[in-house]
Amino acid sequence: MAERSFVAEARKLTAGAGETFTGEGILAVTKALLQSGVAYVGGYQGSPISHLMDVFADASDLLESLGVHFEASASEASAAAMLAASVNYPLRGAVVWKSVVGTNVASDALSNVASGGVTGGALVIVGEDYGEGSSIMQERTHAFAMKSQIWLLDPRPNLPSIVAAVEQGFALSEASNTPVMLQMRVRSCHMTGSFTAKDNVRPKMTVAEAAAAPQRDTNRIVLPPANFLHEVEKIEKRWPAGIAYVRDQHLNEWFGPDEAHGIGIIVQGGLYNNLNRAMELSGLSSAFGDSALPVYCLNVTYPLIPDEVSAFCRGKRAVLVVEEGQPEFIEHELNTLVRRAGIDCRIIGKDTLPRAGEYSAQVIRKGLSDFLHAWAPEIAPAETTESPLPAPVARQIPQRPAGFCTGCPERPVFTAMKLLERELGPAHVSADIGCHLFSILPPFNIGNTTMGYGLGTAGASAFKPKGKRAIAVMGDGGFWHNGLTSGIGNAVFNKDDTVTIVIDNGYSAATGGQDIPSSRADNKRRATRNPIERAIRGVGGAWVRTIERTYDIKQMRDTLREALTAPDKGPKVIIAQSECMLNRQRREKPLMRKAEKDGKRVVRERFGVDSDTxxxxxxxxxxxxxPSLSIKPNPDPLRRDPVAHVENSCVGCGLCGEVSHAAVLCPSFYRASIVSNPGRVERTWMKMRQAIIKRLQQRDTRARLARAF
Amino acid sequence: MQQNRFSIAILALGGQGGGVLADWIQHIAREAGWLAQGTSVPGVAQRTGSTVYYVELATPDDEGRTPIMAQMPMPGDVDIVVASELMETGRALLRGFSTAGRTTLIGSTHRIYAISEKAAMSDGRGNGDAIVAAAGERSKRFIGFDMEAAAEGTNSVISAVMFGALAASGALPFGRDLYEKAIRDSGIAVATNLAGFDAGWRAAEGALTMPVEESHPVPQASTTVGKALEARARANLPEAAIPNALHGIQRLMDYQDAAYAGLFLERLESVAAKDQSPFTLTAEAARHLALWMSYEDSIRVADLKTRETRIARVRGEVKASDEQLLTITEFMHPRLREICEILPARLGRAILSNEMFSRSISGFFTHGRHVETTSLRWFLLLRTLAGMRRWRPISMRFADEQARIETWLERVRTAAASDNALAIELVRCQRLIKGYCDTFERGLGNFERIMAAQPQSAEEVSRLCTAALSDEGGQALEEALKAA
Structure with missing residues (x-):
């Protein structure tokens, strides 16, 4: 988006019928949307679906030529509300976000759209950030699908299946007048593979055409008495229609024989590959999925299809259900369905597989083995022995918690907080979501709670200080997402005395550097450069200070001290500005390299540490x-502790020097300014200085050698 | 039968190009008619955390059916592991990705330290030797060398070196030309990446190597005075203490003069007299005494910052070429105290004890100074300061330090008479005293608190020292002292 180009990926979206498309899973979804004749797309960035947003943002010309409207929504709630366009018009629309957090934010609009139902296909694509590497709480999107009655697709993790699920999702949505969610696990979003493309399809109706001929149907609005009718309609009309579509179009799949050893396995589509690998290594399947056991693969995990379930379970003594996450909604529902059908089949799930954590092939293999030992010991694999790394060796391997990037402008904010902590003692710190949340990890260890994106200030609102004020942190991304109202507006209204630090690095940096309303970059398709300070004053914030260079530790510390001690009432807000270094480097590095090549004068700065001091x-x-401030073995023969060392990745942000000044550390840091292509005058003057210094140094060296060992 | 599936795990840190390597591998496989799938969970791990990239290569069956690929490495079922750093190699072992008799394990032997290792108040580094040994035992073949150095030597990146090592390992059924084609096809930094690839290839064919570490040969005396001191050390000190003692003499002659080095020997001899075989006490005392006697003051800093060799060292460190101009700026923050310390003892103390006077001039010392050592003005100033070395013995700090050293040595000698192990630990306590300003005061404070507690056994001293080095705030030491 802002500083990084996705033009190459955007080009892939133009692939026509019969061409092989090779790329990431989330990019395949992007292409599938265009193949499905989508009329509008919205969403909010976040791992693992940022890529979809970024690529669409760089594919504006293609989208315009197809008549597709795309917008980077202000929040997931804005995105979900966009689906309103599919209520009255046959417009296919898709929205995308990171789940479960995004679904939380979107859920009000989702409930409304699910209540009234849709005419055009409405697809919600969620990146399920669960399991290893996840950065959010461990909840299931499945719960939202159930409570709002939104169908949930969880296709097998290969690109052709995923692409098919997008197309089927729209059709299912239209057939049942119900929004559909497509759940993509993290690994599937980032998984590369290939599929055979189809031509992109222009939407049957564009959003402009819909706006030009408005239609109104009060029965679709959530207001009495229509809302009571919606409930009946959901159960009597949309539910059966959905089930019929899933059944008739064979969205779910079956593998292996119809009957074997009186057992079977029901698996979420997204886990099918892991299950097959576990079965293969247990001698029960092949690399190509030739299963020795009956497998019922749920590409639609909500709703379950009662006929299919009873057909599968009938005649089996036990069925293992492989369902990731908890609560085990599918297992509960399966139990209900087999009881209702009067089938004597045991549903085995979380009593054999672990209740918590990602279901990797290894986890499933273990659970499958236990299941087989209990229900079909004749085919159970022999127990495998593990030999973990001995503890004394394992202990040597350090954890690598996430941290701020090299030169990150957020780091000095927390350095200043740490320095102030020495003066004023610790304060309650309400953290937010964003890169700045890394402050809770070493070496800063700052932050007591985090309540959600943009909720840093709101998270401190219960602390009504007598003497000591609480500190809240908020990112610029979170500020525009909701923090302006939920945090600042709330604090003004309730006369909170808290101190809020708004970290304004110019982008929604944690999600990949997307532009936001206060970004300084010129973006010809968006309105940027809307200052945060003006917004704060607009909602009644009076004590606002803007610091334009966070690396200025002294100013940062002194302003924070003032905010914590000033007699003024009401919220104190410090806007700490400096551009995200990752984005800045992306922009500036190539320019600098070019200037240097062209013979222009270029100054590069970096820091270093004298190992002898x-x-x-x-x-x-x-x-x-x-990260670029590291350690290395001590070159001093008498010392043992490693010395600090600045690696060549240093971008010369200046924090090291500021810290050694502000904290009165040690004189070991130096800043080196390296001038390429200097002018003639500069060169001559420098040479003269150097000659004199060199002469004196040589004299000193001789004297030192004379008295040396 | 030819192997028709390869599972490859790549363990790398954010920014090391693990994703690029995974892409290259998939590229060669597809060129060779294989199916390739790659997955990863970058998430927040891209910010300095470690990430596992997983690549699976497979062939369709006779009927043209495509295989079902896994999305993450399965312990015990990985053919190739490539790790970009020594502890990441260890992490591959910890997660069971490498299996004896099956896995080709390719790992760099250099270190990128984790924050816990870096932030420790002394030495928090993990032991890499244990990892190297385990890597050999838990793989079919372990290819280990310093890939960072190979990348730096070719002005390339570590992913290219890893790619070269993978090619040379022969673990995948693809020829070298195909690997090089992948680099060319990507079209980015082709020349340097090919050079890095070649370096990786060649190193992988060689033996297991660890990063080159600086060695510290015992110094050779070059002057008459130096030779005399060396002879005296050799005559009066046990063999075990000679290397440290000679390093110490060299250091103190450089720090002050021959007479000061003579004082060092005299002090050391007094400890040796109470020592016994294997003379660890004298050897350790030589090290710590030399360090203490060469305490850091402004004179020393000015001296080290203005040396001829330093500019050359900085030039190398920041990779400035001969055509580029280099200016060096120091971040100095001399407080009134540091200035008084190098004044004659009586004057220094008078200023510090006269509150009104010191307050009136303290304004000059509240700001950090940007000292541009490469400018004439600052260079001359620092050089003058360095020249005050001659008057150091009459300075306030000198007197303070000598008194502390004597007290410490007396305690060591007394302990040595009855408990050699205790004496050794008391000597080692000196490691607490280091740094400047607050750091120095904290270290010295901890040292003095431990001494004041009069610990009675080696274990106790060692425990207190460890506690003192475990947190900045001093709580651990507080608790340890209470428990004592």
């Missing part, structure tokens, strides 16, 4: 944690 206490590292 460094004594190996590492205070500097505890106050910074910059």
């Amino acid at each position: 460094c004594t190996g206490d590492h205070s500097c590292i505890r106050l910074s944690g910059c």
Whole structure:
């Protein structure tokens, strides 16, 4: 988006019928939307679906030529509300976000759209951030699908299946007048593969055409008495229509024989590959899925299809259900269905497979083995022995918690907080979501709670201080997402005395550097450069200070001290500005390289540590944690502790020097300014200085050698 | 039968190009008619965390059916592991990705330290030797070398070096030309990536190597005075203490002069007299005494910052070429205290004890200074400061330090008479005293608190020292002292 180009990926979206498309899973979904004749797309960025948003943002010309409307929504709620366009008009629309957090934000609009129902296909694509590497709470989108009656697709993780699920999702939505969710697990979003493309399809009706001929149907609006009718309609009309479509179009799949050893396995589509690998290694399947056991694969995990379930379970003593996450909604529903059908089949799920955590092939293999030992011991695999790495060796391997990038402008904010903590003692710190949340990890260890995106200030609102004020942190992304109203507006209204630090790095940095309303970049398709300070003053914030260079530790610390101690009532807001270094480097590095090549004068700055004055206490590292500030073996023959060391990845942000000044650390840091292609005058003057200094140094060296060992 | 599936796990840190490597591997496989799938969970791990990239290569069956691919490496079922760093190699072992008799394990032997290792108040580094040994035992073949150095040597990136090592391992059924084609096809930094690839290839064919570490040969005396001191050390000190003692003499002659080095020997001899075989006490005392006697003051800093060799070292460190101009700026924050310390003892103390006077001039010392050592003005100033070395013995700090050293040595000698192990630990306590300003005061404070507690056994001293080095706030030491 802002500083990074996805033009190459956008080009892939133009692939026509018969061409092989090779790329990531989430990009395949993007292409599938265009193949399905989508009329509008919205969403909010976040791992693992940022890529869809970024690529669409760079594919504006293609989208315009197809008559597809795309917008980067202000929040997931905005995106979900966009689906209103499919209520009255036969417009196919898709929205996308990170789940479960995004679904939380969107759920009000989702409930409304699910209540009234849709005319055009409405698809919600959620990136299910669950399991290893997840950065959010461990909940299931499945619960939202159930409570709002939105169908949930969980296709097998290969690109052709995923692409088919998008197309089927729209059709299912239209056939049952119900929104459909397509759940993509993290690994599937980032998984590369290939599928055979189809031509892109222009929407049957565009959003402009719909707006030009408005239609109104009060029965679709959630207001009495229509809302009571919606409930009946959901059960009597949309539910059966959905079930019929899933059944008749064979969206679910069956593998292996109809009957074997009186057992079977029901699996969520997204876990099918892991299950097959587990079965293959247990000698029960092949690399091509030739299963020795009956497998019922749920590409639609909600609703379950009662006829299909009873047909599968009938005649089996036990069925293993492989369902990731908890609560085990599918297992509960299966139990109900077999009881209702009067089938004597045991549903085995969380009593054999673990209740928590990602269902990797290894986890499933273990659970499957236990299941077989209990229900079909004749085909149960032999127990495998594991030999874990001995503890004394394992202990040597350090954890690598996430941290701020090299030169990150958010780091000095927390360095300043740490320095102030020494003066004023610790404060309650309400953290937010964003890169700045890394402050809770070493080396800063700052932050007590985090309540959600943009909710830093709201998270501190219960603390009504007598003497000591609470500190809240909020990112610029979270600020525009909801923090302006939920945090600042709320604090003004309730006369909160808290201090809020708004970290304004110019982008929604944690999600990949997308533009937001206060971004400084010129974006010809969006309105940027809307200052955060003006917004705060607009909702009644009076005490606002903007710091334009966060690296200025002293100013940062002094302003924070003032905010914590000023007699003024009401919220105190500090806007800490400096551009996200990752984005800045992306933009500036190629320019600098080019300028240097063209013979222009270019100054590169970086920091260093003199290892002969460094004594190996590492205070500097505890106050910074910059990846390029590291350690190396002590070159001094008498010292043992490693010395600090600045690696070549240093971008010269200046924090190291500021810290050693502000914290009165040690004189070991130096800043080197390296001038390429200097002018003639500069070169001559420098040479003269160097000659004099060199002469004196040589004299000193001779004297030193004379008294040396 | 030819193997028709390969599972490859790549363990890398954010920014090391693990994703690029995974893409290259998929590219060669597809070129060779294989099906390739790659997955990863970057998430927040892209910010300095470690990430596992998983690549699976497979062939369709005779009927043209495509295989069902896994989305993550399964312990015990991985053919190739490529790790970009020594502890990530260890992590591959920890997660069971490498199996004896099956897995080709390719790992760099260099270190990228984790924050816990870096932030420790002394030495928090994990032991890499244990990892290397386990890597050999838990793989079919372990290819290990310093890939970072190979990348740096070719001005390339570590992913290209890993790619070269993978090609050379022969673990995949693809020829070298195909690997090189993948680099060319990607069209980015082709020349340097090919050079890195070649370096990786060649290193992988060689033996297991660890990063080159600086060695510290015992110094050779070059002057008459130096030779005399060396002879005295060799005559009066046990063999075990000679290397440290000679390093110490060299250091103190550089720090002050021959007479000061003589004082060092005299002090050391007094400890040796109370020592016994294997003379660990004297050896350790030589090290710590030399360090303490060469305490850091402004004179020393100015001296080290203005040396001829330093500019050359910085030039190398920041990779400035000869055509580029280099200016160096120091971040100095001399407080009134540091200035008084190098004044004659009586003057220094007078200023510090006169509150009114010191307050009136303290304004000059509240700001950090940007000292541009490469400018004439600052260079001359620092050089003058360095020249005050001659008057150091009459300075306030000198007197303070000598008194502390004597007290410490006396305690060591007394302990040595009855408990050699205790004496050794008391000597080692000196490691708490280091740094400047607050750091120095904290270290010295901890040292003095431990000494004041009069610990009675080696274990106790060692425990207190460890506690003192475990947190900045001093709570651990507080608790340890209470428990004592």
